Every structure is written in structure tokens, then in C-alpha cells.
Amino acid sequence: MLNKNEIYQTEITDITEDGSGVGRIDGMCVFVPKTAVGDICDVRIVKVLKSYAYGKLEKLITPSPDRCDSDCDVFGRCGGCTLRHMTYESELRLKESIVHNNLFRIGKLTDCKLLPIDATGASTRYRNKAQFPVAMNKNGLAVGFYAKHSHDVINTVDCALQPTLFSDIVALIRAFITENSISIYDESSHSGLLRHIFLRSSANCESISLCLVINGEKLPHCDKLISTVISDFPQVKSICLNVNREKTNVIMGKKCITVHGDEYITDTLCGLKFNISPLSFYQVNHDGAELLYGKAVEFAELTGNETVLDLYCGAGTIGLSVAHKAKSVIGVEIIPQAIENAKQNALQNGITNAEFMCADASKAVTVLHQQGVKPDVIIVDPPRKGCDVSVLTALVQFAPKRIVMVSCNSATLARDMAYLCENGYKAVKAQPVDMFPRTMHVEAVALLQRDINS
Ligand code: SAH
Numbered sequence: 001m002l003n004k005n006e007i008y009q010t011e012i013t014d015i016t017e018d019g020s021g022v023g024r025i026d027g028m029c030v031f032v033p034k035t036a037v038g039d040i041c042d043v044r045i046v047k048v049l050k051s052y053a054y055g056k057l058e059k060l061i062t063p064s065p066d067r068c069d070s071d072c073d074v075f076g077r078c079g080g081c082t083l084r085h086m087t088y089e090s091e092l093r094l095k096e097s098i099v100h101n102n103l104f105r106i107g108k109l110t111d112c113k114l115l116p117i118d119a120t121g122a123s124t125r126y127r128n129k130a131q132f133p134v135a136m137n138k139n140g141l142a143v144g145f146y147a148k149h150s151h152d153v154i155n156t157v158d159c160a161l162q163p164t165l166f167s168d169i170v171a172l173i174r175a176f177i178t179e180n181s182i183s184i185y186d187e188s189s190h191s192g193l194l195r196h197i198f199l200r201s202s203a204n205c206e207s208i209s210l211c212l213v214i215n216g217e218k219l220p221h222c223d224k225l226i227s228t229v230i231s232d233f234p235q236v237k238s239i240c241l242n243v244n245r246e247k248t249n250v251i252m253g254k255k256c257i258t259v260h261g262d263e264y265i266t267d268t269l270c271g272l273k274f275n276i277s278p279l280s281f282y283q284v285n286h287d288g289a290e291l292l293y294g295k296a297v298e299f300a301e302l303t304g305n306e307t308v309l310d311l312y313c314g315a316g317t318i319g320l321s322v323a324h325k326a327k328s329v330i331g332v333e334i335i336p337q338a339i340e341n342a343k344q345n346a347l348q349n350g351i352t353n354a355e356f357m358c359a360d361a362s363k364a365v366t367v368l369h370q371q372g373v374k375p376d377v378i379i380v381d382p383p384r385k386g387c388d389v390s391v392l393t394a395l396v397q398f399a400p401k402r403i404v405m406v407s408c409n410s411a412t413l414a415r416d417m418a419y420l421c422e423n424g425y426k427a428v429k430a431q432p433v434d435m436f437p438r439t440m441h442v443e444a445v446a447l448l449q450r451d452i453n454s
Pocket of ligand 1: 280312313315316332333335338359360381382
């Protein structure tokens, strides 16, 4: 039996999906964050449960060849990056094995060909979006990030995943808050105004969208904020207030009030122009998204005669990037602002064979089925929880030749692929794409083909 607070030596032999190293001490699994496979280390036990324990790295005795020095002061405290202590090559190997394990263990998809992971190469400054929580803690105003597994806000100066410009804009807003005594939202009492600072940029930071999430409808001295921001940062083309009066962990509320410029900013992706509003989903890694969509297009094998259904379409990015290779595209998405963007995006790119529907995917598939729509190819890109069974059932009823699944969670992807394989589809291939370097997140694209023998 392991004792809390005691130090034991172990070798790390595996890494969990949440990024903790795994060692074995006295036959018990011990999870140790910030370790790498091959580390021999002293571990201080911090918590002992029935069949496993948690430990803290006390001393590295022999470092693993997978190790590198972390280049971030807040690594380990911040909930963002998990893998800054590992070389990028070993990170890619780890992610490939996570996708592999999920497809083979959860999905039992032994016939599915797993292609080697693809990466864009940039493992810093790749994010185009940040949401900084704002809080008043015992040391005063804090704007930055949530500490791991908590809602304590820690000040961040500069995050290596984001454009440096974001830190400069946050510094300006910090000064504005202090100079104008803007009240800060307090989660426990559900009082105070400012909750989050949202920033999103187009590639190369040519256009930036700033959105302040507030527990109210008005921001005092808003005009002053606008004039300072746009004079210091002319790249800021859109400023919005997002109203979130709910007692919730969800960052954004449903309503956005534009106070400067348009509600959206415009970015170029896959050669097309996309308007993106703060409430619309947009891939956070621009170059990664181009890589990902490239794979999705390749897997879709379009010849120009197909009706394509793009389920969970966001601002229409995937559907519109394949429209020139298809007869028609139908996009379905639940967020109204995203659908509004998608329609404008079709128009501004001169795409006339795409239509968009604002609805819950499971309701939309029923309606489309009743209308007699017969998609030849269906592309799905659901949130982390994957597709509802009702959606999967409808996919099978539509009986398209090919289903391309894009997913940021390979566990639910494997589950959903397994369902389709039990219902007349064959999992042909899957491709992990590293859209989120230094974090545990990994994206994957998979191709399922209707099994003509079933
Ligand atoms: N394909 C897009 C968006 C993918 S993210 C892109 O690559 O940019 C998943 C999208 O699914 C989000 O836009 C989210 O708003 C949407 N969504 C979540 N639940 C949904 C549901 N039940 N029905 C339809 N869309 C949903």
C-alpha cells in the first residue's frame, strides 16, 4: 500500500489521454503529470485511491529522451498546454497512438487503415482565438486563464499559443478596467459586470474581433474603450458586447451587441473569404484547418455530380470549400449567427449551389429525409460528444456512398464509426491531424464507405 506524502522511485511507461505519465509502484498505477515515457523519477504521492494513486514529480533521476525544457513560465499551472515538457516528435507519436487505441479498442475497427498523423509544423502562436476570464481575486484584478481543474484565474502575460498582439490588447483593457472602475463578475455571488475578454484574429492578425462578455447589456465608458482600442490597434475591426446573464460555465451568451464595425471579421481559408461572428465556431488553427479540410475533401472523392450534406457546418467552411467539386451542398448548424455567416459566405464567394439550414442536426436530418433529399456524400463534424444516435440512424437511412467524419474527439469518433460499421458501412481509413500542438487535443478525419455486400 502506498502512503500519501511519501516519495517512491518509478519509471514512467505510458501516458494517459489527459497527459499524465503512468508509473507502477508496488503493483499500483500512479499518475504523474509533467512526466514523459522513459523518465525515471522520484514521485511524491499526493492521493491514494483503491486501485490507483496520484503523484507529483519530485525529482528527475534519469530524464527520458522525449523530454525538452518547457518554454512557458506558467506551464503546469495553466489548464491550456499539457505537453510543453515533451519534444514535438514524441507528442505526435503519443497523439497517433491515442487515435489508434481509440479506433481499435473502443471502435474495434481493426480493418480501418490508420494513416500517419499530419501536422502543420507550427507548435507556437497557432491559435487565432482566446477567451480570457476576468476575476477580482485576493491580489486584485486577474485576467488570464483558469488554473488546471479550477476556476481560479491566474494572470498571464503572454501565451505562447496565441498571437503576441492579444497580450497587448488585454493589457490595454486591463488599464481601461482599472481607470474606469469597471466592475468584475463574481461567480459565487453572480454579481459584477465583466466576465470574459474574447479575441479572434484573421490570419496574420490583419483583422481582429474583440468581444467583451458582460453580465448586463451596457458597458460604462464604452465609447472611450472603442476609441482607445481602435487608435492603438487599428487591426481591431469589430467590437461587440456579448450578453451573458446566466449562472453558467458557458462563456458566451446568446446575444451579441455590435458597438464598432461589423459583428464579424473576415478571414481567408482554403482560398475563400469567410465572415465569422463571435458566436460562430471557427477552427482555432488556420493552417491546421486547411490541412484538415484538405483531407476531408480528399476522402470525399467528389466528381462534381454529388449532393453533399455538411452536418454541423459552423460558418459553412467545409461545405463551401467543397462546393466547386459538388453538384450541391446543404449545410446544417444550430447557431443562428453561424448560419447567417454561412449564407453571406456563399454569396461573397459567388457560390450558388450551397444552401444552409439553422436547426438541430437530429431534427434537420428528419426534415431532409421527408423532403426526399438523397445525399451522395455526408460530411459530419460534430462537437466533442459526437453524433446523437438519432443522427447516426438517419445517416444510415440516407445511405450515402461515403461518410466523412471529422472529429476533435477520437473516442466518440470511434464509437460513432463502430455504429455505422454495424449498419452497413466499412471504415476505410482515418487520418489524425495535429491541430492543437502542445495540448492533449487531436483532430481526426475518417472515411466510411457503404458496404455493397451488406
Ligand atoms: N464544420 C465546422 C464546425 C465544426 S464545430 C468547422 O469546421 O468550422 C461543430 C459545430 O456543430 C459547431 O458550429 C456547433 O455550433 C454545431 N452544433 C453543435 N451541436 C449541434 C446540433 N445539435 N445540431 C447542429 N449543429 C450543432
